[in-house]
Amino acid sequence: MSNTTLPPAESRPRTLVTGVVLGSIASVMFFAGLFAVYFSMRADAKAWGSEWFPEGAIQLVPGGMNMATLSLSVITMAWAVRSVSNNDRIHTYLALGLTALLGVAVINQTVFYLNDIGLPVDYSKASTLLFTIVGAHMAMIAIGVIWNLLVLLRAFGGQDTKRHQDLVSALSFYWYAGVAVYSIIWIGIYIAK
Amino acid sequence: MTTTDIAPDSVAVTSEQNQTFVERLVTNTGNLSIGKSWIFSGCIYFLFSTVLGFLLDIVRFDSDSYLIFSNVDKFFQFWSLHRTSIVLLAVVPMIIGLAMCIVPLQIGANSIIFPRAAAFGFWIWFLGSGITVVGFLADGGFGTPESGSQREAVALTLLGFLLVIAGICMSVICLLTTIISGRCMGMSLRRVPLFSWTMLIAGTLWILTLPVLAANSVLAYVDLRGRSAIYFGSEDLIWDQISWAFSHPQIYVFVLPLIGIAYDIVPVAAKVRQRNHDLVLVLSSLFGIVGFGAYAQPFFDTPGTPVREEALYVVTAFLAVPIALFLLVGLLDTLKMGARNLTKHPPAPMILSLLSLLLLISGTIVGALRAIEPFELLSRSSTSAQMKLTIAAGLVAIIAAMLWWGERIIGKSAKQGFGLISGVLITAGAVLSGLTDSVNGFLGLDDFTTTDFLQKVSSEQVVKILIPFSFIGSILIFAGAAVFLFTELMRLKNGSISEVDPWNGHTLEWTEETVVVRSERPLLDEVEKAGD
Numbered sequence: 001m002s003n004t005t006l007p008p009a010e011s012r013p014r015t016l017v018t019g020v021v022l023g024s025i026a027s028v029m030f031f032a033g034l035f036a037v038y039f040s041m042r043a044d045a046k047a048w049g050s051e052w053f054p055e056g057a058i059q060l061v062p063g064g065m066n067m068a069t070l071s072l073s074v075i076t077m078a079w080a081v082r083s084v085s086n087n088d089r090i091h092t093y094l095a096l097g098l099t100a101l102l103g104v105a106v107i108n109q110t111v112f113y114l115n116d117i118g119l120p121v122d123y124s125k126a127s128t129l130l131f132t133i134v135g136a137h138m139a140m141i142a143i144g145v146i147w148n149l150l151v152l153l154r155a156f157g158g159q160d161t162k163r164h165q166d167l168v169s170a171l172s173f174y175w176y177a178g179v180a181v182y183s184i185i186w187i188g189i190y191i192a193k
Numbered sequence: 194m195t196t197t198d199i200a201p202d203s204v205a206v207t208s209e210q211n212q213t214f215v216e217r218l219v220t221n222t223g224n225l226s227i228g229k230s231w232i233f234s235g236c237i238y239f240l241f242s243t244v245l246g247f248l249l250d251i252v253r254f255d256s257d258s259y260l261i262f263s264n265v266d267k268f269f270q271f272w273s274l275h276r277t278s279i280v281l282l283a284v285v286p287m288i289i290g291l292a293m294c295i296v297p298l299q300i301g302a303n304s305i306i307f308p309r310a311a312a313f314g315f316w317i318w319f320l321g322s323g324i325t326v327v328g329f330l331a332d333g334g335f336g337t338p339e340s341g342s343q344r345e346a347v348a349l350t351l352l353g354f355l356l357v358i359a360g361i362c363m364s365v366i367c368l369l370t371t372i373i374s375g376r377c378m379g380m381s382l383r384r385v386p387l388f389s390w391t392m393l394i395a396g397t398l399w400i401l402t403l404p405v406l407a408a409n410s411v412l413a414y415v416d417l418r419g420r421s422a423i424y425f426g427s428e429d430l431i432w433d434q435i436s437w438a439f440s441h442p443q444i445y446v447f448v449l450p451l452i453g454i455a456y457d458i459v460p461v462a463a464k465v466r467q468r469n470h471d472l473v474l475v476l477s478s479l480f481g482i483v484g485f486g487a488y489a490q491p492f493f494d495t496p497g498t499p500v501r502e503e504a505l506y507v508v509t510a511f512l513a514v515p516i517a518l519f520l521l522v523g524l525l526d527t528l529k530m531g532a533r534n535l536t537k538h539p540p541a542p543m544i545l546s547l548l549s550l551l552l553l554i555s556g557t558i559v560g561a562l563r564a565i566e567p568f569e570l571l572s573r574s575s576t577s578a579q580m581k582l583t584i585a586a587g588l589v590a591i592i593a594a595m596l597w598w599g600e601r602i603i604g605k606s607a608k609q610g611f612g613l614i615s616g617v618l619i620t621a622g623a624v625l626s627g628l629t630d631s632v633n634g635f636l637g638l639d640d641f642t643t644t645d646f647l648q649k650v651s652s653e654q655v656v657k658i659l660i661p662f663s664f665i666g667s668i669l670i671f672a673g674a675a676v677f678l679f680t681e682l683m684r685l686k687n688g689s690i691s692e693v694d695p696w697n698g699h700t701l702e703w704t705e706e707t708v709v710v711r712s713e714r715p716l717l718d719e720v721e722k723a724g725d
Contacts, residue, residue, distance in 0.1 A: 012374045015306050019370040026362050026400040029487075033408030037492045044496075121415065125424050132415045 020170035024177035027140060031181045034136065035188065038129045045126070052126050053193055054119070062113040063190030066106050070179045073102040077175045084155075084165040092160060092168075096152040099175070103145035106182075110138045130189060137185060140178050147171055219316070222308035224293050225602060227315050231290025231364075232595070232602075234319060236678050238282035239588070241326075243671040245275040250626075250667040253660050266341035270334035272641055273432055274326070276439045276580070277335075280447055281357055282322050284587045285399075288450050289364050291594050292392045294602045296368060298702035299386040301377025307367045314363030321356025328353050335435060336428035338641075344417060347428065351414040358407045365396040372396075377701075383471065386700065388594075390474060391453030394481040398446045402438070405487040409434045433491050440576050441560040442509045443486025448587030451553065452477045452520055454594045455546035459524050461698045462543040463531025473523055480516045483509045501564075501571050510564035513557040521550045540696070541613035545593035548620045549586045555624070556583035559631050568635065575634030578627040585623030585670070592616045592677055599681075600695055601702060605688030611680040618673030626666025629659045 045052045080095035114134065121131045151167055154160050160168055212220070221227070248261060249272055262268040297305050305311045328334065333346025335354075372385065372393045385393070409425075413434060417426030425434065437443060452473075460467040467473065493500045500506060524547065528535075559579040563570040570576075595602075596612040630638075636656045694703040 012376065015370055015374040018374045019307055019310075019366055022366045022369055022400060026366070026404045029401050030404035030408050030411075033405035033487065034412070036405075037408070037412065037490075040492050047496075122421070122423050128412070128416050128423055128425060132412055135415075136411065 014166050014169070016166040016170045017173065020173050024174050027174075028177055028181060031133070031136065031184070034129070034133050035184060038133060039188065041125055041129070051124075053130075057117065057119050058130075058190060058193050059113075060190055062109060063186050066109050067182065067186040067190075069102050069106050069109070070182050073099050073106075074176065074179050076102065077172050081165070081168055081172050084160050084168045085162055087162045089155065089158075092155050093152065096148055096155060096168075100145050100148040100152065103141050103148065106141055107138055107145070110134060133185060133189070137178070137181055140181065144171070144175050144178050147174070222312045224297050224305040224308065224311070227305070227308070227312050228290045228293030228295075229602065230315055230319075231286045231293060233290075234322070235283050235285075235287035235290060236681065238278055238322065239284075239287070240671075240674045240678055242275055242279040242283050243667070243674040245271055245278065247667045247671045249275060250664040254664040264339075264341065266337035266339050267332075269337050269432075269641065270329055270332070270342065273335050274329045276436075277325070277354070279584055280439055280444070281354075281361070282325070284584055284591070285361060285447055286318065287591045288392075288395075288447075288587070289361065289368070291454075291591065291598065291602075292368050292388075292396075292450070293364070295594075295598050295702055296389045296392055297371055297375065298601070299389045299700070300372060300375065300380060301701050302371055302375035305367050306371045306375050311364055311367040314360045314365075314367065316360070317356050317363065318360025321353045321358075321360055324353030325350055325357060326353075336431035338429055340428040342428055344428075347426075347431070348414060348418050351410050351417070351431075354410050355407055355414070358403045358410070362400055362403055365399050368392060369396045369400070383474065386453075386702075387456040387467075387473060387477070388450060388453035391450045391477050391481075394478050395446060395449035398449070398481050398485060402443060402446065402485065402487045406435060406438045409490070437486055437489045439580060440489075441486070441563060441579055442484045442489065442506070442513065444580055444583045445484030445513060445557075446481060446486065448553065448583055448590070449477065449481050449484065451549050451587050451590030452480065454590045454597075455524060455550055458540075458542045458546045458593060458597050460527050460531070461696055461700070462535070462540050463528055464534040464697075465527060465531035467523075467527055468530070469523060473520070476516055476520055476523075480513065480520070483512050483516065499571075502566055507564045507566075510557075510561045514554070514561050517550070517554045517557045521547075521554060524550060540596075541609040541616070542593040542597040544613065545589050545596070545616040548616060549590035549593065552582050552586035552589060552620060552623060555627065556580075556586060559627065562631070563634075570634045572640055573634035574630040574638040574640055576640040578630035578634065581623050581630065581666075582627040585619050585627075588619055588674075589616045592619070595677075595681065597696065598702065599684065600691035603681075603684055603688065604691060605684050606691045606695070607680050607684035607688060611676055611683070615673045615676035615680060618669050618676060620673075622666040622669030622671075622673060624666070625669065626663045629663040629666065633659055633663075 042052055076095050076098040080092055080099060083089075083091035083095055114131065119127045119130070121128055148171060151160060151171055154167065218226075218230070249268075252261065252268060262271055293305060293311065297303065328346050328350030331346040331349065332343040333348070333350040334342060335350065336342060336347060372389055376382075376385065382390075382393075412425040413422075413431045414426070416422045416424065417431075422428075424430065456467060456473055456477075489500055489506055491500070495503075528547075556579050559575055559582060562568060563573075563575045563579060592612055592615055596607060596609055599605075599607050633656050636654075636659075638656050696703075
């Protein structure tokens with residue numbers, strides 16, 4: 001009897017992950033459009049020697065705290081992905097819950113800072129851009145938090161397992177995209193001012 | 194203990210029968226149904242846009258009649274609505290509709306992936322399109338040159354515009370996911386039919402550029418809402434910030450799938466295999482890359498050199514011409530190979546496919562001329578000419594596609610002759626109008642023509658003599674749109690039931706069955722059927 005080796009089955013990218021990656025790309029392009037306008041106008045203002053933000057208006061500490069919080073959330077999100085692939089439900093609950101909590105913390109800090117900044121939206125082009133970019137990013141994180149909580153609910157119902165881990169993987173892509181966007185906000189707006 | 198399980202089928206079927214037409218329409222997630230909704234809505238906006246174009250040309254024809262719009266601000270609002278609606282409410286939706294119906298069949302997928310998201314995308318777009326039009330009619334729009342619009346209505350227009358973009362992006366993501374992840378086994382991306390391939394490229398570029406357009410609109414909205422605008426929301430600047438999406442090079446990206454339509458139709462009509470398939474894949478992708486236009490915004494002007502005079506802008510304008518020419522040569526080569534297979538009366542979709550590529554080439558040539566700095570054509574009526582020619586290319590290709598695949602989409606045959614007439618009318622109108630606007634561009638006619646300019650021009654001057662030709666062109670385009678809508682309505686009402694494969698295509702879209710899942714437990718039903 002001869003042994004016949006069948007060719008390996010062709011694999012296609014997972015649909016949910018593909019869709020979310022494409023959606024995340026669209027979100028990143030939205031921010032890319034805003035950043036391009038921001039950096040272009042900032043460069044023009046600096047070239048002409050005009051004021052961009054008033055001296056001392058942008059504090060490094062709140063931005064830095066947000067960056068640190070989001071960096072921690074990257075670790076907890078990776079922990080969630082790992083836990084699901086190991087069928088470790090307790091760690092999945094913990095990791096998803098912590099990620100959502102860190103997201104809420106970021107929203108809380110951002111809202112506090114935008115209220116505290118003392119710079120109205122219509123103060124200058126720079127302030128309009130600042131509020132638009134930071135506000136849009138807050139909305140992105142808020143969507144991520146809601147999604148995170150929904151995935152957590154599914155996990156409680158036993159629906160996020162090694163066999164059905166796509167939802168967590170897809171969420172992680174979106175979350176990482178949100179953190180990547182924030183890192184540019186942190187460097188471009190909070191540090192470079 | 195015996196457990197009796199009642200199959201929920203009877204419940205599902207009864208509830209479906211009780212649904213009204215509107216309930217069925219809103220809750221339907223079948224790709225054919227969603228696709229038809231896109232196409233039908235796009236057709237309505239197509240007719241609406243051509244009526245607007247016709248009214249705008251009346252003003253240029255007879256400058257005293259600008260009182261139709263009561264003042265220059267209103268005239269500007271309708272002018273910008275015409276541009277926006279023909280692209281984002283007519284051409285792009287109709288292409289998405291065609292893709293919703295045909296792409297899953299071409300690649301061997303049973304349906305669109307994420308059908309609910311696809312339906313949601315359509316309804317978001319539909320709502321947004323309504324809000325956008327209402328915003329314009331309520332004295333809003335994308336600002337006005339003399340700041341005479343209602344600020345709240347401008348904000349409403351921007352909100353509607355954002356919904357339009359969101360709906361398009363969501364539907365395109367579903368389409369792209371279907372192409373990437375839903376292809377049947379054995380079909381590599383290289384073997385994907387060319388319409389699906391160009392949808393993959395165009396869709397990718399749409400989700401790379403439309404969010405940038407959304408970013409521009411959000412900036413204007415934030416600046417405008419509830420206070421006096423600083424800069425982005427200033428009424429005389431909003432259109433400047435978003436107009437890049439409706440001119441070179443971005444305009445090419447919106448009509449890119451026309452290449453795929455032409456290359457899917459012509460080889461089957463000529464009954465020969467397409468030579469150099471890989472080259473066509475590369476060229477169509479290159480054409481898409483050349484069309485990436487999110488950088489061509491006034492924000493990125495460097496002092497002394499507007500971005501539209503920079504090397505990248507000029508080079509892409511010139512690159513588009515040879516790429517489009519090579520694509521036409523490829524198609525003509527296929528026709529030459531299959532010349533003996535063609536009958537005395539070649540199929541209407543094939544003729545229209547060739548016309549659409551010719552229009553695209555004329556559009557790229559006008560685009561290249563526009564980019565030559567000494568001609569100073571960037572803000573002249575050549576912009577309008579390029580847009581008309583390019584968009585008409587897309588529209589003619591859509592008509593060709595509806596004549597070709599319409600039987601698969603609607604299930605009934607259309608009068609090919611009427612379809613051909615509508616395509617030819619649009620082509621003739623676009624050529625007449627485009628040629629006139631191109632020449633007038635050289636003579637100094639602005640893209641947005643104020644009545645002051647027209648009143649200064651004496652009736653003997655060439656500009657004034659040529660303007661009636663543009664007006665006739667608009668009438669022809671309007672007539673073409675009306676005939677197309679009539680053809681499709683006649684198909685729906687009186688069309689005969691179509692053959693399974695009317696073109697002898699033998700490609701997947703003609704053989705693949707569209708699966709409509711009605712049961713709430715389809716897999717169990719299959720198992721039971723197999724057991725019987």
